Each structure stands twice: as structure tokens, then as C-alpha cells.
Amino acid sequence: MAEEDFKPCNFHEMELDDRILKAIAKLGWVEPTAIQEKAIPILLEGKDVLIRGRTGSGKTGAFSIPVIQRILNSKQSSKEQGTKALILAPSKELCQQIYNNILELTIKCSREVQCVDLSPQIEIAAQRPLLVERPDIVVATPMRALAHLRAKNLNLKNSLEILVIDEADLVFSFGYEDEIKEVFKPRHQRTYLPRVYQATLASATLSEDVLSLKKLVLHNPVILKLQEPELAPASQLSHYHLAAEENDKAVILYALLKLHLVRGKSIIFVNTVDRCYKLKLFLEQFAIPTCVLNSELPAAIRCLSVNQFNQGVYDIIIASDENALDEPHAVKQLGKKGKRRKDKESGVARGIDFQFVSNIINFDFPPDVNSYIHRVGRTARGTNQGTALSFVSIKERPLMEEVENHLRDGYAQEEKVIQELITMRAYQFKLEEVEGFRYRARDAWRAVTRIAVREARLKEIKQEIMNCEKLKHYNCEHNPRDLLSLRHDKALHTVRLQAHLANVPDYIVPPTLKSVAGISRTRKRHFNRTSGAAGTSKARAHYQAKRSNPLACMEFTGLKKKRK
Incomplete structure (x- = not known):
């Protein structure tokens, strides 16, 4: 036409x-x-x-x-x-x-x-x-x-x-x-x-x-x-990449979340189900609640998780974007060769209407261009603004360049787009400035062993199957508030938790970030007390109002003046 x-x-x-x-x-x-x-x-x-x-x-x-x-x-x-x-x-x-x-x-x-x-x-x-x-x-x-x-x-x-x-x-x-x-x-x-x-x-x-x-x-x-790119225009969706090797990804994510440098509802994508639970158990040690979404969970629970995420019950979802969603006909072999039973009628990266998602974080870089497009497409929907941040290792650099070239070709159809906005901008993050976070993150990451991940998967699936049975005999329309008891961001407790890790002491926060993260000497105690449950705290509401733009404070390096 x-x-x-x-x-x-x-x-x-x-x-x-x-x-x-x-x-x-x-x-x-x-x-x-x-x-x-x-x-x-x-x-x-x-x-x-x-x-x-x-x-x-x-x-x-x-x-x-x-x-x-x-x-x-x-x-x-x-x-x-x-x-x-x-x-x-x-x-x-x-x-x-x-x-x-x-x-x-x-x-x-x-x-x-x-x-x-x-x-x-x-x-x-x-x-x-x-x-x-x-x-x-x-x-x-x-x-x-x-x-x-x-x-x-x-x-x-x-x-x-x-x-x-x-x-x-x-x-x-x-x-x-x-x-x-x-x-x-x-x-x-x-x-x-x-x-x-x-x-x-x-x-x-x-x-x-x-x-x-x-x-x-x-x-x-x-x-x-329609004559439009596959993703929202660059004025609506910002793409960032951050050079990070495997040992550094967990440190950076911990610092971003705990210092509230990532604002609003976020979806963190990984490539496997095991990585889902490893990352959940890692963040769990720092009192950062997350919800897991993958093809092993019952369909009713997956749908309920998405609905509760859209309703604002929790702010962070860790989703596994598995090969079944990216490789044609890959699902057919799952039943024969796969050791674990997966639901072939499940899909996280495609089609699901996650509402008001501010950020997509690719903890594991997508394996191909289509996967990147479908992941990032969860944000900047309609007229909403969104941000995509991808952790990229040296091995994943060619994949990022392939994605960047594809995006540039798609955006080139729009005459109004400025050339410099087409590229994936570098996220200015000096890892040495958060060296105090590294020691905590390294120990917490090592604590999440294969046995702990396996136990977490079994525990989560058993619990969600029980919840699924409850939902079959439950009238959700007449008792919507009671559904909140079936929260999916609860701690799994397969790794020993240390209470002091929930707090962020003032001395490990770099001076250039204290004003950005809203930490001061008078607010230190209040920040530590509220950081573990920031989703419902008045403090976080204040910080979000102050810095409402998702990931607005990402280029913090070299800040000399306090923001007014």
C-alpha cells in the first residue's frame, strides 16, 4: 500500500x-x-x-x-x-x-x-x-x-x-x-x-x-x-554499552543497583536458566529483591509474574532469553536431548507487553541481532522513554558491532535522526572508583555455587507449582489483593546471607557519586536503612523525583559540581 x-x-x-x-x-x-x-x-x-x-x-x-x-x-x-x-x-x-x-x-x-x-x-x-x-x-x-x-x-x-x-x-x-x-x-x-x-x-x-x-x-x-526502524527512534530509546569481562559484570550490576544509578522498572536478560538463579542469588545477598522468569516455571505463574510486574509489585525481573526463542526449530529437540523439561509454549523476549519498563540490561550480550532487537523492544513502547545497557566482553565485541551496524542501517531511513545518536554510546564507568564494591561482590558471586543454583531451581519450581495449584481453585477476580501473597521476588535462601551486606557504608561510595546517589553524611543512616527495600521507601521516591530520567546519571565520571 x-x-x-x-x-x-x-x-x-x-x-x-x-x-x-x-x-x-x-x-x-x-x-x-x-x-x-x-x-x-x-x-x-x-x-x-x-x-x-x-x-x-x-x-x-x-x-x-x-x-x-x-x-x-x-x-x-x-x-x-x-x-x-x-x-x-x-x-x-x-x-x-x-x-x-x-x-x-x-x-x-x-x-x-x-x-x-x-x-x-x-x-x-x-x-x-x-x-x-x-x-x-x-x-x-x-x-x-x-x-x-x-x-x-x-x-x-x-x-x-x-x-x-x-x-x-x-x-x-x-x-x-x-x-x-x-x-x-x-x-x-x-x-x-x-x-x-x-x-x-x-x-x-x-x-x-x-x-x-x-x-x-x-x-x-x-x-x-511501515517505513520505520525495528526499534523506537534514537530520541526515544538510548543504547549504551559497557566494557565488562565476566568477573566484572556482577560488580558493576551491584554498584548500579545499590547506588540507584538505574532508575525505574528494569528487566535483566541472561542467556540461560542457571544464570537466572545465579544472578538472583547474588543480588539476594545484598537485599535486592528480584523476580525470575523462565520457561521452566508454570505458565500461570509466568503470566502472574508479568501482571504483578506491570502493576508495580516489584521493579526488577531477571529473564532467561534461551536459544529456543532465537534459533528456528530449536524447540523441537528440547524434549529429546534436553535434560530439563521446558515449556515450548513459553516466550519472554517476544510479544509480552511489559508495561512502563525504563531499562533493559543485557547482563549476557544477546547471541544475535534479532535477539537484541526483541530484548530491547520490551522498553520504549508506545510513547514512553527507555534505555538499553549492554555488558560487553572482548569476545562479545564482534556481536556488538554487528548489532550497531544493523541499528545504524535501520535508523538511516529516518532523515531527522542525527548520525551521532545512531551508535551505541559508551557507558562511562570507572571500575576503580567502586573498588570497595568489588570485594563484596567477588565473595558473594563465589558463594553462589552450582549446588546452590541447583537447589534454588528446584526450590523455586516446587514452590511455584504449589502456587499454581492454589491458583486453579482461586477466584482472582474477587480477591485481587490476596494475590500479592504469591509474590515471586522472595529470597530463596540457598546461600548464607550476611545482614551487613544489605547496607552501603559511606566510605566505599566514590566522592563523585555521593551527590548523584543522594548520599550525604546526614542521610547515610537513612540510606542504609532503606536501600534494601527501596521499591517502597519514601527515600527512593524522593530520589526518583530528583532524577526521573532512566539511567540519567550514567556519565558520572568527572563530575565537578553538585547537581542542583
Whole structure:
């Protein structure tokens, strides 16, 4: 589609139902994003569409709003209740996110439009009652949808009008190729779907897998590909790199977090599950609470962790961005070769709507360009500002240069971007200035042995499985406050804790940082007392108000004057 074919319009100019407009207003969506502005009118016309937009561009709203509008329109003439829309997504977390988004958009028409999420990993028979009344919208992973189609719990042959596949570039890499091919057989061979329906593919990239799905699912589609980089512009998202070898990463992270040089909600990415727990146990010794997110945890717990993070229950998540999320078809071998059981329907780096994330910290540098883009895409969503800080060792330097070249090529399409903003700026950090932190960090890092990590993994999984069982019999809607008791940032206590490590004595803080971190002689005692629970302290609220810009104080070296 050419740019001149579109005329700018607002939500109220798209001929949407008043009930949808009220829900949009309640969500605080002042105006549609670029992809929503272009996709919604085309989808309302009934055309097949391939939506390509960077993460955080509003693709979920772009296909959800037309789905709801089409269902409300069909309600006026249809005589029988039936499932009109099927939305497929590669992970349980993304399914629940789409489901929640639809619930928010149908809050004013919940009686007319019913939606169910089939992604939770429970018995197929237990979900059968959800489908008896033929809900208007069904959200599921391809595996769960096919299981219900085979069991004849879900009947789409005579009722389906709209089909959506979100994060289409991940569907095959998550191991759903066989399921997709069985569901989407040629028109004359179809068992589960009608011959004619409207289809939509939404994706952050136009990979070979997406093009294969396009041939399989879409018919004469409109391709919407915005002329924009894969990440937010440089004026909105700042990229930094910090030279750090393996022995220095833990020291630097400890100093950044304990001195509050990193402000706001943060996601720390590592490459393996073991690294998740090693880093959690390390920070636990300094009374820095963190939540772990990986594919070994039950889906209900992962979704609850994301929701509580979005609600501000805790500020730091340590997420493992495993090979299953980056290497095509890598998930298929996990069940055969992997020693530990992982959930192939899990995904942290892609699609999940982490809200108001200020910082992404790559403790382990991503293995490739796509992984970097998807990690960093968790911040600077919508119109929010964000910062990405990557620890880079000498061995990882070529990977960083590859990412930097890719970002430069993407941003070069924007004439307004200044050339100097395109590069990943160096984070000015003199390690010798925090030498006092090194001794503490070195001992704490060594204390986290392989045995401690293994015990922490087992303890965490057992505890979360117990919590998951509680959630099955718990009414979350009527008791939202009680869910806070199921916090996921509690200490695991597989490493001996020393109480004095929770405090930061004044003598180990470099003089150039005392004013930045808000430490003075009169405030020393109060800072030590509040540093372990800074997320809820008045002191941290004061510091955040004083330095609200995420990572604003990163270039602290050489400061001569106190900030006013």
C-alpha cells in the first residue's frame, strides 16, 4: 500500500461502535498508532492483511478492534451463536495478554462479545465447558486449538469468519509447523476450517516463515509495512554499552543497583536458566529483591509474574532469553536431548507487553541481532522513554558491532535522526572508583555455587507449582489483593546471607557519586536503612523525583559540581 492511499484519522472517525470507543477512552488511548490507523479500516473492509510492525507499535489493538467490531455487526443479523474469531499466538503469555486486551476492549459490551483463552496447560476435558456455549472469540496456541478441534470441542467449520495469527514469525520456530499445516490444509481438503474467512498475520519481521504462512493462510492480502526502524527512534530509546569481562559484570550490576544509578522498572536478560538463579542469588545477598522468569516455571505463574510486574509489585525481573526463542526449530529437540523439561509454549523476549519498563540490561550480550532487537523492544513502547545497557566482553565485541551496524542501517531511513545518536554510546564507568564494591561482590558471586543454583531451581519450581495449584481453585477476580501473597521476588535462601551486606557504608561510595546517589553524611543512616527495600521507601521516591530520567546519571565520571 502506498502512503498516499491513507488519510490520517482518529478512532472516532473509523465508524467504530460507541461501546468500543468508550473502552478505548477508558484505556487512555488518545489516538491510534501508525499501524492501527492504517490496519483497522482495511480489516473492517474484510480484506486479508499482513501486518508488519516493530514491537510496541500497537499490533494487538490493530487486529483486536476490527475483530470486536465485526462480531458486533454480525450479531445484528445472525440467528445462531457461534465462534466467529480464532486468534492464535505462539506462547501462553502472549495468549493471556491478547485475552486481557480483548476483555478491556469489550468491557462495555461483555454480554454481547464473549472470549475464552484455551492456552492454560490443563486437561482438554476440563476446558470443554468453556466451549459449550460457543464463545465469539477463542484465543489459543496452535497446539491447544488443534487438540480441541480433534476432540470436537471446538467447531469452526460453519461459523468462523475471522482468523488471526499473532507473532507469526515465531509460530514455526516454536515447533508448531505440523499443527499449522494440519489445520490449514488446502481449501478442498479442509476438515476444521471453512473455505472462506478473513485472515490476518501480525509479525515484527518478514521472515521466511512468515512468507510460508502467508502462502498457506492469506488470500490476495494487503501488506502493511511501515517505513520505520525495528526499534523506537534514537530520541526515544538510548543504547549504551559497557566494557565488562565476566568477573566484572556482577560488580558493576551491584554498584548500579545499590547506588540507584538505574532508575525505574528494569528487566535483566541472561542467556540461560542457571544464570537466572545465579544472578538472583547474588543480588539476594545484598537485599535486592528480584523476580525470575523462565520457561521452566508454570505458565500461570509466568503470566502472574508479568501482571504483578506491570502493576508495580516489584521493579526488577531477571529473564532467561534461551536459544529456543532465537534459533528456528530449536524447540523441537528440547524434549529429546534436553535434560530439563521446558515449556515450548513459553516466550519472554517476544510479544509480552511489559508495561512502563525504563531499562533493559543485557547482563549476557544477546547471541544475535534479532535477539537484541526483541530484548530491547520490551522498553520504549508506545510513547514512553527507555534505555538499553549492554555488558560487553572482548569476545562479545564482534556481536556488538554487528548489532550497531544493523541499528545504524535501520535508523538511516529516518532523515531527522542525527548520525551521532545512531551508535551505541559508551557507558562511562570507572571500575576503580567502586573498588570497595568489588570485594563484596567477588565473595558473594563465589558463594553462589552450582549446588546452590541447583537447589534454588528446584526450590523455586516446587514452590511455584504449589502456587499454581492454589491458583486453579482461586477466584482472582474477587480477591485481587490476596494475590500479592504469591509474590515471586522472595529470597530463596540457598546461600548464607550476611545482614551487613544489605547496607552501603559511606566510605566505599566514590566522592563523585555521593551527590548523584543522594548520599550525604546526614542521610547515610537513612540510606542504609532503606536501600534494601527501596521499591517502597519514601527515600527512593524522593530520589526518583530528583532524577526521573532512566539511567540519567550514567556519565558520572568527572563530575565537578553538585547537581542542583
